Amino acid sequence: MSETADRVKKIVVEHLGVEAEKVTEDASFIDDLGADSLDIVELVMAFEEEFGVEIPDDAAEKISTVRDAITYIDEHKG
Amino acid sequence: MFELSGMTALVTGASGGIGSAIAQALASRGARLAVSGSNRDKLEAFRASLAGDHVALPCDLSEPSQVDALVPQAVAALGKVDILVNNAGVTRDNLAMRMKDEEWDQVIRVNLEAAFRLIRAAAKPMMKARFGRVVSITSVVGQTGNPGQANYAASKAGLVGMSKALAQELASRNITVNCVAPGFIRSAMTDALPDAQKEALTARIPAGTLGEGTDVAAAVVYLSSREAGYVTGQTIHVNGGMAMV
Numbered sequence: 001m002s003e004t005a006d007r008v009k010k011i012v013v014e015h016l017g018v019e020a021e022k023v024t025e026d027a028s029f030i031d032d033l034g035a036d037s038l039d040i041v042e043l044v045m046a047f048e049e050e051f052g053v054e055i056p057d058d059a060a061e062k063i064s065t066v067r068d069a070i071t072y073i074d075e076h077k078g
Numbered sequence: 079m080f081e082l083s084g085m086t087a088l089v090t091g092a093s094g095g096i097g098s099a100i101a102q103a104l105a106s107r108g109a110r111l112a113v114s115g116s117n118r119d120k121l122e123a124f125r126a127s128l129a130g131d132h133v134a135l136p137c138d139l140s141e142p143s144q145v146d147a148l149v150p151q152a153v154a155a156l157g158k159v160d161i162l163v164n165n166a167g168v169t170r171d172n173l174a175m176r177m178k179d180e181e182w183d184q185v186i187r188v189n190l191e192a193a194f195r196l197i198r199a200a201a202k203p204m205m206k207a208r209f210g211r212v213v214s215i216t217s218v219v220g221q222t223g224n225p226g227q228a229n230y231a232a233s234k235a236g237l238v239g240m241s242k243a244l245a246q247e248l249a250s251r252n253i254t255v256n257c258v259a260p261g262f263i264r265s266a267m268t269d270a271l272p273d274a275q276k277e278a279l280t281a282r283i284p285a286g287t288l289g290e291g292t293d294v295a296a297a298v299v300y301l302s303s304r305e306a307g308y309v310t311g312q313t314i315h316v317n318g319g320m321a322m323v
Contacts, residue, residue, distance in 0.1 A: 038250065042205060 004051070004077070005070045011046050012066060015039065025067040043069075051077045080303040083108030086156040087302065088149065090114045090139065090196070091166030093124040095265040096215065099291025100163055100298045105130055107299055109161065112152040116166075139166050139192035140184060149199035158207060161302045162200045164193040164214040164237070171226045182229045189233035190240070197244060201253065210253035211302045214241055215294070218261040218317050234259075238313055245311030254310035258297045261317025264288040285318030 009023045018033050029035040029043065044060045047053070047069060053076045055063070063069050087104050091097040092113035101113050101124070111132040115121040118136045125134040133155040137148045152159050167189045170181035193214055204210025219227055220234030238257050245255040262268065262279055268288055271279070280286055297314045300306055315323060 036250075038205070038247070045202060045206070 002070070002074070004074050005066075007050060008047065008066060008070050008073065011050060012043065015043055015046060023066055025065070025070065027066050028064055029066070030064065047073060053077050079305055080299055081108055082161075082299070082302060085109045085160040085302075086111070086152075086158055087161035087163060088112045088114065088135075088152040088156075088159050088196075088200070089163040089165055090137070090148075090192075093117060093120045094165070096260065096263055096291045096294050097165045098124055099295040100165055100215075101128065103292065103295035103299050104161065104163075104302065105132065107303075109302075110156055112155055112159075114148060114166070139188045142191075142195065145192045145195045146199060149196055149203075153203055158203060159200050160204075160207070160209060161211045161213070162196060163298060163302070164196060164212070166192070167215065167217075167230075167233075169227065169230050171230070173226055174228045177228065185229040185233050186236075189230070190236045193237060194240060197240075197255070201244075201248060204253045205248070205251045208252050210248070210251070211306070212241070212244070212253065212255040213298050213301045214255075214257045215298075216257045216259045216313065218259055218315065218321050220259065221315075221323050222321050241313075242311045249310055252307065254301070254307060256301045256306075256310060257313040258294055258301065259313050259315045259317070260289060260294045261315070261320045262288050263294060264290055283318040283320045285320075287318065289316060289318055 012023050013020050016033050016035055027033055029040060044055050048055055051073050053073055063072060082104060087109045089101045089111060092101045093115040101111055105111055105128050112135050113125050114135045114137045116138050121134045121136055125132050135148060135151050137144050139145055168185055170185050172181055197212055214237045216237045217234040219231045220238055223231050241255045241257050294316050297316050
């Protein structure tokens, strides 16, 4: 597992208060992990802070699974 | 009750009549303030008059770039913003048929749009902190209307609707969004009215007198307090009974 994936999963576990085993790369934030739209906004803010990337709104809208987040961050982090 | 020690607040229009009463009241309950206003000298003099360690952040609320910078400036100066008081407001009164585009735009931009921009910016750190208090000063006129004030009444009614929407968006994060609606409050402007006009004014107020800035400030202190955490999307009317809604 990549270092990005580890850090993303840690943030998701902390923010959503879900068990680590549930946070697979296929997991959907809303459907599988019980996030609401405000949680998504907060997760995106946390990812931006952790990785020093900017995730614009149109990109954030396309992030629905844990894998989507990892992929976006890997492609855009400096 | 209603102790604000350890809390920080950003207050716009803080050197004005109602704004200064609000800032003094919040500071006296222990909050550390960032006071904002458009007149740099007046604002600095007001900050210096407050007991305690507060900061002055001049800002022209009709300039979106300055508005967007204000909350980050306050966070940088205070470390956080627990309480946001949207108090600043302007009037450009005119009968609708004579009202110029600029008169409409200016009032909506300062009274409504700037408040939205400030709440949007403050919501992020408040969400992170799982705590926030937003209080916007609206007006009895937003509820009742007033001839010559189509722009002002629209901006003040707009604050109420906007606050209700934002209250629903942010309630789960322990952020409350409320309004205080003053009626006629004693100010330099009302002091300058001729006696006959003052009498006509007070005849419409069951309490029989104009309100004071401190009357408005007390409602703001309540809504800013930790104790008011279950009150959101509401408007407290402070008007001596002149409108009961």
